[in-house]
Amino acid sequence: MHAEHLSKTFDYSTDRAFxxxxxxxxxxxxxxxQFCIPQDDQGNDVIYFAxxxxxxxxxxxKPIVERELEDxxxxxxxxxxxxxEPWYGYHEQFRESAARIVGAQPNEVVLMNSLTVNLHLMxxxxxxxxxxxxxxxxxxxxxxxxxxxxxxxxxxxxFDPEQAFIKVRPRDGEHLIDMDDFVSQIELHGPQAALVMIxxxxxxxxxxxxxxxxxxxxxxxxxxxxxxxxxxxGNVPLALHDWDVDFAVWCNYKYLNSGPxxxxxxxxxxxxxKNVELNRFAGWWGNDPKNRFMMHLxxxxxxxxxxxxxxxxNPPILAMAAIRGSYDLFDQTSIxxxxxxxxxxxxxxxxxxxxQGKDRFEVITPRDAERRGCQLxxxxxxxxxxxxASLHKAHAVGDFREPNVIRVAPVPMYNSFVDVWRFAQVLxxxxxxxxxx
Ligand SMILES: *Cc1c(COP(=O)(O)O)cnc(C)c1O
Numbered sequence: 001m002h003a004e005h006l007s008k009t010f011d012y013s014t015d016r017a018f019x020x021x022x023x024x025x026x027x028x029x030x031x032x033x034q035f036c037i038p039q040d041d042q043g044n045d046v047i048y049f050a051x052x053x054x055x056x057x058x059x060x061x062k063p064i065v066e067r068e069l070e071d072x073x074x075x076x077x078x079x080x081x082x083x084x085e086p087w088y089g090y091h092e093q094f095r096e097s098a099a100r101i102v103g104a105q106p107n108e109v110v111l112m113n114s115l116t117v118n119l120h121l122m123x124x125x126x127x128x129x130x131x132x133x134x135x136x137x138x139x140x141x142x143x144x145x146x147x148x149x150x151x152x153x154x155x156x157x158x159f160d161p162e163q164a165f166i167k168v169r170p171r172d173g174e175h176l177i178d179m180d181d182f183v184s185q186i187e188l189h190g191p192q193a194a195l196v197m198i199x200x201x202x203x204x205x206x207x208x209x210x211x212x213x214x215x216x217x218x219x220x221x222x223x224x225x226x227x228x229x230x231x232x233x234g235n236v237p238l239a240l241h242d243w244d245v246d247f248a249v250w251c252n253y254k255y256l257n258s259g260p261x262x263x264x265x266x267x268x269x270x271x272x273x274k275n276v277e278l279n280r281f282a283g284w285w286g287n288d289p290k291n292r293f294m295m296h297l298x299x300x301x302x303x304x305x306x307x308x309x310x311x312x313x314n315p316p317i318l319a320m321a322a323i324r325g326s327y328d329l330f331d332q333t334s335i336x337x338x339x340x341x342x343x344x345x346x347x348x349x350x351x352x353x354x355x356q357g358k359d360r361f362e363v364i365t366p367r368d369a370e371r372r373g374c375q376l377x378x379x380x381x382x383x384x385x386x387x388x389a390s391l392h393k394a395h396a397v398g399d400f401r402e403p404n405v406i407r408v409a410p411v412p413m414y415n416s417f418v419d420v421w422r423f424a425q426v427l428x429x430x431x432x433x434x435x436x437x
Contacts, residue, residue: 010344012351022348024416028341034059034329035257035414040395041292047396047423051411052203052231052375055257061325068321085324089289091308091315097327101256101335102229102248103239104267107306110254111323112285112315114266115230116145118249120311122266123153125280126224126247127195134159135193137186137223139177140167146228150197166193167332175364175379176207190221198225200232200248202402206365208236212243219244228256233265235342235373237335240267247272255374255411256330258323263316268307276303283312308345331414341412343369348417349376349410352424361427364405375409377401390430398422 012018023029035056038287048056069171071083080087095106102109112118127136136150157378168185170177186196196218201208207314211227227248232238232255240248248267252258272278284292286309288302305308347369353361353376362379366372380387386403391398391406398408410420 010347012348013060014420016052016146016418019029019348019417022344026341026417028333028412031418032173032414032416033334037396037414043394047394047419047426048410048415049396049398049410049419049423050207051257051415052235052254052407052409053399054260055234055255055326055411056414057259058257058326058329060328061259064325065318065321068317072317084301085113087315087317090317090320091311093376094320094323094327097331098265101233101238101327101330102250102265102267103237103243104241105270108241108263108270108273109265110307110311111263111265111320112311112313113266114261115228115249115251115265116149118264118266118310119146119149119226120153121227121281121312122226122247122249122268123149123195124311125268125272125278127153127157127197129154129157129159129164131193133192133194133222135164135166135189135195137166137168137189137193137196137198137218137418139182139202139209140169141200142167143203143228143230146197146199175205175377176366177209179210179213180312182209182214185434186214186217186221190218190223196223197224198227200229201236201373202213202228202240203231204377204405204407206231206372206377206407208232208366208371208373211238211245215243215245218376229265232373233377234330234335234338234404235375237339239275241269245269252323252326252358255324256326256328257413258326259319262319262322266307266310268310270302273307273309274305276309277307279308281312285311285314298356333413338412342374342410345410345412345415345417345420346372346376349408349420349423352420353378353427356424356428365372373409374411375407378406378408380404380406387427387430391426394426394430396426402406 035058040046071079075082094111098109099106112436127334136380151161154161166189168182217227224246227245229248229250233250246269250265252262284302286303362374365376388400400406
């Protein structure tokens with residue numbers, strides 16, 4: 001399948017008519033109408049390429065959140081059992097959809113808390129350092145929240161991040177991590193490491209790591225592996241169960257369009273999830289729901305033998321209702337269909353950027369479409385801040401990462417080929433006088 005994908009070449013063209021033809025032939029096109037797209041002052045759709053930071057609001061969300069508000073008004077506490085979607089087991093309805101998104105068995109996933117909280121909860125169970133094995137190996141650059149979480153876990157166990165926090169970096173002068181280097185670093189440090197804790201798609205470069213290969217290398221070295229899927233979930237195909245990943249966490253507000261700061265997701269491989277003896281920080285919602293309300297009569301914690309066993313609190317229904325609205329759209333298509341369009345869409349953006357000359361822009365994201373998701377990270381070679389300001393002025397929404405990288409993500413669920421074409425026009429025109437002034 002890999003080779004077949006690589007040989008799939010598209011004949012892109014720079015004219016707008018080409019983009020319009022691609023949109024007309026796009027089987028996912030109807031999804032765009034399911035989203036609220038921000039407008040500029042003239043009432044035109046902005047070019048929204050920030051779905052890797054915050055996905056757009058699906059129109060399916062509002063009625064579902066309103067339904068829960070109505071049930072709260074009408075039934076109050078009784079909505080836990082008598083609501084249209086009873087709150088008591090509210091989290092259970094997400095298993096199938098979430099499992100499809102990350103390539104898991106339904107009993108391996110649960111939506112709860114937020115990403116960084118889940119990262120900590122997972123490290124409580126899966127980072128159990130000893131004097132022989134205390135290191136955590138990560139990819140670099142890493143996202144600040146992940147750095148703080150890993151660093152503080154190491155300190156919490158009385159180790160020194162100076163020795164214990166191992167960062168696998170791109171070679172000097174390069175932007176991406178060579179997969180052979182990744183594996184050899186794991187072989188080098190693995191015997192002293194407890195955990196390999198990496199991102200699935202790097203937030204800065206957009207590099208999609210070979211997660212199966214890294215998982216195998218981690219396991220060969222006797223380490224557990226956890227993956228932060230913040231930039232991977234809903235973006236690239238994942239097979240966490242088959243790859244044998246130990247745990248993973250993700251957020252639902254980036255490619256999964258479920259609202260700012262909403263509840264995150266956690267994957268625990270079945271072989272751990274079934275192990276009720278496994279050490280964890282416990283709360284009542286992780287307890288067997290049948291005797292959860294025995295309260296002080298049965299104070300012993302009996303974890304659910306699935307990923308649910310890591311839940312602490314009762315779920316925030318309003319936030320989770322928004323996720324339901326968004327996951328309903330993912331249920332109407334497939335990660336494969338999204339991936340197919342995504343590779344064309346991002347490939348088209350890459351093609352149009354390449355037309356503008358290497359002296360202006362360099363795409364640092366992998367050129368191999370199999371090794372990236374939607375996002376392209378563009379290194380601006382001339383006056384990057386002014387460039388970003390002109391994008392802003394033209395209502396093209398991406399983001400800027402110091403010192404000179406612009407990240408843009410055409411998202412297959414709602415972006416169009418004409419969006420990409422318009423974005424390239426803005427980039428081209430941003431090269432004018434106001435850039436150098
Ligand atoms: C977005 C993102 C986060 C955000 O963490 P929250 O706990 O949801 O605020 C963390 N890590 C990575 C890699 C991210 O991309």
